[in-house]
Amino acid sequence: MKTAVLGGGISGLSAGYYILRRFGKPFTIYEASPRVGGWIRSEWHKNQGFFFESGPRTIRPKGLPGANTLELVEELQLPIKPIPSSHASARNRMLYAKNQICMLPNSPKGLVSVVPPFSKPLYRALIHDLTTADSVVAKNQDESIYSFVQRRFGKEIADYAISPMICGICAGDAREISVRFLMESIFEHEQKYGGVLKGLLYSRFNDKYNALKDKIQVESNLYKRACKEKWAMYSLEDGLEQLPRSLRKYLTERNVNVQLNSKCHNLRFNGADKAVMSFKNTDVPVSHVVSSLPAYQLAQLTKAQHPSLSAQLLSIPYVDVVVVNLQYDNDQLLKHNGFGLLVPPVENLPVLGIIFDSCCFDMAGNTVITVMMGGHWFDKWFGQQPPPSQKELRDVAQQQVRRILGIMEDPKFSRVHTLHKCIPQYTVGHKRRVQGIREYIKSYKLPLSLCGAAYDGVGINDVILSARNQVDNLLEI
Numbered sequence: 001m002k003t004a005v006l007g008g009g010i011s012g013l014s015a016g017y018y019i020l021r022r023f024g025k026p027f028t029i030y031e032a033s034p035r036v037g038g039w040i041r042s043e044w045h046k047n048q049g050f051f052f053e054s055g056p057r058t059i060r061p062k063g064l065p066g067a068n069t070l071e072l073v074e075e076l077q078l079p080i081k082p083i084p085s086s087h088a089s090a091r092n093r094m095l096y097a098k099n100q101i102c103m104l105p106n107s108p109k110g111l112v113s114v115v116p117p118f119s120k121p122l123y124r125a126l127i128h129d130l131t132t133a134d135s136v137v138a139k140n141q142d143e144s145i146y147s148f149v150q151r152r153f154g155k156e157i158a159d160y161a162i163s164p165m166i167c168g169i170c171a172g173d174a175r176e177i178s179v180r181f182l183m184e185s186i187f188e189h190e191q192k193y194g195g196v197l198k199g200l201l202y203s204r205f206n207d208k209y210n211a212l213k214d215k216i217q218v219e220s221n222l223y224k225r226a227c228k229e230k231w232a233m234y235s236l237e238d239g240l241e242q243l244p245r246s247l248r249k250y251l252t253e254r255n256v257n258v259q260l261n262s263k264c265h266n267l268r269f270n271g272a273d274k275a276v277m278s279f280k281n282t283d284v285p286v287s288h289v290v291s292s293l294p295a296y297q298l299a300q301l302t303k304a305q306h307p308s309l310s311a312q313l314l315s316i317p318y319v320d321v322v323v324v325n326l327q328y329d330n331d332q333l334l335k336h337n338g339f340g341l342l343v344p345p346v347e348n349l350p351v352l353g354i355i356f357d358s359c360c361f362d363m364a365g366n367t368v369i370t371v372m373m374g375g376h377w378f379d380k381w382f383g384q385q386p387p388p389s390q391k392e393l394r395d396v397a398q399q400q401v402r403r404i405l406g407i408m409e410d411p412k413f414s415r416v417h418t419l420h421k422c423i424p425q426y427t428v429g430h431k432r433r434v435q436g437i438r439e440y441i442k443s444y445k446l447p448l449s450l451c452g453a454a455y456d457g458v459g460i461n462d463v464i465l466s467a468r469n470q471v472d473n474l475l476e477i
């Protein structure tokens with residue numbers, strides 16, 4: 001008997017890659033849909049020279065997770081499109097707030113002057129941190145990122161810096177997202193040293209964070225190149241979908257069976273070394289399952305035999321995101337050169353942000369932008385019955401583009417995707433929930449490993465590293 005992987009998104013395929021690399025034996029990846037890649041989807045319009053991304057479009061090379069992905073990209077020999085940190089799309093980040101586009105400061109000068117939408121120079125927020133009392137949160141407790149930032153840096157920073165940033169990462173509400181999602185070490189600095197700045201200063205000399213050495217070894221010349229050339233982010237020549245497509249090709253060429261249109265309906269465990277996966281017409285016994293499925297899907301599979309595990313998995317919420325890609329024939333973004341803009345939730349608009357794809361990538365003279373809507377606020381804006389049609393969603397997006405960017409003409413081409421339950425929300429208590437889930441699996445000795453966006457980070461780098469760690473923890477297959 002052998003191991004099986006559930007899910008053919010980037011985390012399931014990565015798990016497959018690491019299983020093959022470590023054990024060298026054939027196995028099967030089961031994917032419910034007719035394609036691999038999950039939310040990563042690139043749509044090319046080769047004749048016109050532009051492409052749309054409906055999911056993630058760039059990867060950051062930073063740190064161990066970034067180096068780990070670059071090692072994989074190098075092994076697959078994928079053609080890289082780097083974006084250096086000097087590029088406008090890496091330097092220029094904007095907000096739409098108080099009826100205007102505001103360029104976020106990208107140099108120390110921005111700390112001392114008043115930069116809209118902020119009413120005071122940003123250094124005042126640092127003084128707020130230095131003069132605010134120690135943590136009010138008990139050790140090992142959690143708190144929302146909004147409340148933490150409001151306490152330490154003030155409400156304006158929480159509303160106009162952190163809340164939009166959380167939207168851009170997980171389309172979530174900073175008032176619900178755990179501070180540990182983005183700022184675990186900063187939060188712990190506060191608890192240990194009584195302030196974020198104080199913590200950062202002390203910890204330079206004396207701190208476990210500096211002593212933490214990466215546990216896994218990453219061998220990547222591409223990572224060295226990324227550091228030398230100061231890449232801020234990168235994509236791939238054919239769009240990001242080239243990564244899952246190439247992974248599938250790599251695996252199938254090495255006798256890994258990537259089985260599409262194979263939806264698992266039930267998962268049962270018989271003792272420590274046997275699991276039975278049920279598909280439409282057949283039951284498949286395996287010795288170990290690596291699940292990269294979203295937590296709510298795995299909850300469904302395990303509900304009959306392990307209702308308590310299923311309930312814990314279900315307690316990880318997900319949000320829906322509407323992605324509207326728009327293409328115009330000529331340069332409509334002349335005035336706005338940058339990555340894109342985020343809309344702080346306090347603005348109460350039906351848009352989370354707009355990405356300027358044609359500023360990041362060569363689109364042969366076309367203007368390509370992506371409007372992101374919904375997320376935590378999906379029901380508020382789009383939850384009506386019957387649900388809004390694609391045309392209605394596109395109209396909302398276009399209205400916002402007119403209002404925010406002043407692009408009055410209609411796009412030549414557009415695409416609307418509603419990504420149902422696409423991003424898990426690491427709400428307050430998430431870390432403990434994940435610990436509870438993993439402890440349950442351990443205590444019942446279930447032959448089950450969990451990777452994917454629900455547990456150890458939602459970014460592409462995070463899910464690839466999580467797949468690697470889970471495979472490293474396997475004893476044998």
Ligand SMILES: C=Cc1c2[nH]c(c1C)Cc1[nH]c(c(CCC(=O)O)c1C)Cc1[nH]c(c(C)c1CCC(=O)O)Cc1[nH]c(c(C)c1C=C)C2
Binds near residue numbers: 341352353373419461
């Ligand atoms: C489908 C919508 C997504 C939103 N966030 C993510 C997706 C897939 C995932 C994500 N986006 C970012 C990060 C941080 C770490 C990183 O890899 O860069 C994560 C985990 C940052 C980011 N946000 C936006 C972009 C284009 C990027 C760069 C990475 C990427 O290409 O996804 C813009 C953006 N993303 C979302 C919204 C609402 C938004 C607004 C402009 C949600």
